[in-house]
Amino acid sequence: MKTETTHSPPALLTVKEVARFLRLSDSGVRKLANKGDIPAVRVGGSLRFRRDAIERLSGTKITASDPVA
Numbered sequence: 001m002k003t004e005t006t007h008s009p010p011a012l013l014t015v016k017e018v019a020r021f022l023r024l025s026d027s028g029v030r031k032l033a034n035k036g037d038i039p040a041v042r043v044g045g046s047l048r049f050r051r052d053a054i055e056r057l058s059g060t061k062i063t064a065s066d067p068v069a
Contacts, residue, residue, distance in 0.1 A: 012041075012048040013062075021054065021062060 013021075018038070019029045030047065033040040039053045055061055 011051050012043070013051055013054060015047050015049075018049045018054055022058060 015026050015029050015033075018024075019026045022029065024032075029038065032038040033047055033049070038049065038057060040047045040049050042048070051062055
């Protein structure tokens with residue numbers, strides 16, 4: 001029996017991934033995160049964004065076919 005694997009986007013997204021999904025510049029995403037308009041966490045000095053928070057913000061589910069990578 002062959003099992004199909006579905007690929008889902010990672011739970012934490014980078015600035016670049018969020019920028020591509022929201023169609024913003026990287027610096028625009030950083031500015032919004034620094035102002036607290038987009039929830040973000042720092043991981044090793046880099047900003048990361050929870051996928052579910054970005055989905056709520058945009059009102060859209062992020063799928064494997066979305067331009068986040």
